[in-house]
Amino acid sequence: xxxxxxxxxxxxxxxxxxxxxxxxxxxxxxxxxxxxxxxxxxxxxxxxxxxxxxxxxxxxxxxxxxxxxxxxxxxxxxxxxxxxxxxxxxxxxxxxxxxxxxxxxxxxxxxxxxxxxxxxxxxxx
Amino acid sequence: xxxxxxxxxxxxxxxxxxxxxxxxxxxxxxxxxxxxxxxxxxxxxxxxxxxxxxxxxxxxxxxxxxxxxxxxxxxxxxxxxxxxxxxxxxxxxxxxxxxxxxxxxxxx
Numbered sequence: 001x002x003x004x005x006x007x008x009x010x011x012x013x014x015x016x017x018x019x020x021x022x023x024x025x026x027x028x029x030x031x032x033x034x035x036x037x038x039x040x041x042x043x044x045x046x047x048x049x050x051x052x053x054x055x056x057x058x059x060x061x062x063x064x065x066x067x068x069x070x071x072x073x074x075x076x077x078x079x080x081x082x083x084x085x086x087x088x089x090x091x092x093x094x095x096x097x098x099x100x101x102x103x104x105x106x107x108x109x110x111x112x113x114x115x116x117x118x119x120x121x122x123x124x125x
Numbered sequence: 126x127x128x129x130x131x132x133x134x135x136x137x138x139x140x141x142x143x144x145x146x147x148x149x150x151x152x153x154x155x156x157x158x159x160x161x162x163x164x165x166x167x168x169x170x171x172x173x174x175x176x177x178x179x180x181x182x183x184x185x186x187x188x189x190x191x192x193x194x195x196x197x198x199x200x201x202x203x204x205x206x207x208x209x210x211x212x213x214x215x216x217x218x219x220x221x222x223x224x225x226x227x228x229x230x231x232x233x
Contacts, residue, residue, distance in 0.1 A: 035222065044210075044212065044227040045161075045214075045224040045227070047214075047222045059219070059220050061221065095169075107156065107178075108175075109156065109178075111171055111174040111214070112171065112222075115170075116168065
């Protein structure tokens with residue numbers, strides 16, 4: 001059974017740092033690209049960051065570029081998000097999500113097929 | 126950047142109704158469009174991928190259509206468990222996987 005389990009959330013002061021982890025199991029971790037998605041309280045989903053299976057490609061939303069760093073350890077089946085210079089607007093539940101790419105009968109696509117349960121980050125003084 | 130605009134932002138309907146949610150992309154995204162359902166306090170759940178393909182295990186009352194910039198999610202014969210928030214997502218751009226702002230479906 002595929003499982004993604006986030007951890008590391010908590011209360012942090014503005015300007016502080018936090019490192020989130022996502023522990024994966026039930027699939028060959030090194031074969032899959034992964035993402036972080038967040039959801040502020042009462043708000044919609046916001047894609048935050050992407051990392052390719054090899055770690056060669058990393059992309060970020062403009063709202064976190066230069067402050068957040070995505071990484072992974074394929075030997076430990078773990079995904080990370082290092083969050084620095086945190087702001088009140090970074091307060092959210094953070095989810096990790098797995099990419100699923102396919103091509104079938106000439107139709108190609110990509111979607112998030114598995115998600116973790118989320119970890120809450122609160123930035124407040 | 127590709128912007129995704131959903132409408133309406135909220136919708137009231139009754140059990141047994143048919144509802145349609147639309148999603149418009151700021152540029153053509155072919156059929157790189159997915160729909161997710163999210164219930165309160167839970168992670169999103171994939172309903173439709175590649176604009177019109179039903180994810181395994183999702184009831185056939187859910188359907189999706191569209192290509193290019195305009196897409197729709199249709200739910201027929203609404204059931205009590207369908208009242209939730211729905212999000213579209215584009216995955217055409219390699220650099221970003223943008224979500225729409227969401228549509229909250231409420232019981233009338």
